[in-house]
Amino acid sequence: MENLDLKDKKLLFELDFNARLPYSKLAKKIGLSKQGTEYKLNSLIKRGIITGFYPIINMPKLGYIYCRLLITLQNTTETKEKEIIKYLKNHENVFWLLSMQGPYDLLIVTWSKSINDFKEFIEELQTNFGGHIKRKVETITTDVIHYQHRYLLNKEKTEEIHIKETTERISIDELDKSILGTLCSDTRISLVNLANKLNESPKVIAYRIKRLEEKKLIEGYRPIIDNNKLGYTYYKIFISLNNSSKEELKQIKFYIKNNSHVIYIVEGLGLPSDLDIEMMIGSNQELFDFIKDLKFKFPKIIGEYTTIVFTNTLKVKYFL
Numbered sequence: 116m117e118n119l120d121l122k123d124k125k126l127l128f129e130l131d132f133n134a135r136l137p138y139s140k141l142a143k144k145i146g147l148s149k150q151g152t153e154y155k156l157n158s159l160i161k162r163g164i165i166t167g168f169y170p171i172i173n174m175p176k177l178g179y180i181y182c183r184l185l186i187t188l189q190n191t192t193e194t195k196e197k198e199i200i201k202y203l204k205n206h207e208n209v210f211w212l213l214s215m216q217g218p219y220d221l222l223i224v225t226w227s228k229s230i231n232d233f234k235e236f237i238e239e240l241q242t243n244f245g246g247h248i249k250r251k252v253e254t255i256t257t258d259v260i261h262y263q264h265r266y267l268l269n270k271e272k273t274e275e276i277h278i279k280e281t282t283e284r285i286s287i288d289e290l291d292k293s294i295l296g297t298l299c300s301d302t303r304i305s306l307v308n309l310a311n312k313l314n315e316s317p318k319v320i321a322y323r324i325k326r327l328e329e330k331k332l333i334e335g336y337r338p339i340i341d342n343n344k345l346g347y348t349y350y351k352i353f354i355s356l357n358n359s360s361k362e363e364l365k366q367i368k369f370y371i372k373n374n375s376h377v378i379y380i381v382e383g384l385g386l387p388s389d390l391d392i393e394m395m396i397g398s399n400q401e402l403f404d405f406i407k408d409l410k411f412k413f414p415k416i417i418g419e420y421t422t423i424v425f426t427n428t429l430k431v432k433y434f435l
């Protein structure tokens with residue numbers, strides 16, 4: 116397990132949602148020199164604590180539906196499992212792929228232009244690997260609420276980013292698409308290098324990025340953190356509720372989101388439970404305490420729960 120000092124933790128926190136901040140601004144936020152901040156960031160990358168960066172792109176504003184598929188594998192060898200993962204990583208519609216341990220083995224997240232497109236993706240997967248899929252759960256996500264990695268500093272309050280269903284539509288041209296695609300591959304690329312790569316002036320590129328941010332097509336920029344190196348376990352928790360009202364559900368979600376270990380709350384149709392949350396947990400006791408506190412706070416409502424461990428982030432690329 117890698118040891119982090121307070122400045123490391125502050126740097127990881129400040130990078131979250133703002134991973135394109137220049138070293139000068141990051142330095143002011145964490146109380147270090149520009150050179151010291153650059154050294155710390157490069158150290159976090161070299162040590163494998165930060166494995167990459169990605170922009171959060173609000174694809175529903177381009178007309179896409181956020182679809183998820185949970186699958187349990189069967190009759191697989193190590194070679195076959197690698198083949199399935201390679202297929203999914205290379206699939207253009209898959210933008211998020213995680214391996215899991217528990218009732219499910221893989222979480223596959225796709226952008227689909229329609230529910231029928233999602234159906235065709237599942238049929239294609241079934242055609243290629245149906246004999247190795249024991250169980251699958253399809254969900255249509257209406258909102259994924261992102262919270263900063265505040266567990267590093269034990270903070271309750273955080274910014275929120277919502278990737279949710281919307282009727283708003285944004286038009287983008289080929290240059291916008293090239294910018295988004297490049298940022299997905301190299302999120303911290305400098306403005307000058309990005310402009311040179313796209314054969315445009317830095318002024319034009321800066322204007323385009325600012326416009327994409329103002330329109331909330333680009334919602335933020337995040338680091339990919341290897342939680343295992345920090346001694347944290349990444350959990351998905353499904354919680355079933357007993358006859359909760361809309362107001363009670365609102366109260367539970369408010370209570371949950373103020374827990375510093377919560378990094379996502381997922382809402383949608385076809386979910387395996389009433390609540391779908393994701394957390395970074397430092398010990399089993401922290402997980403037990405969270406569930407126990409939830410039961411004591413809402414004794415009549417909280418029913419059964421299922422925990423699943425995310426073992427590896429295999430792909431994150433928001434733009435197709």
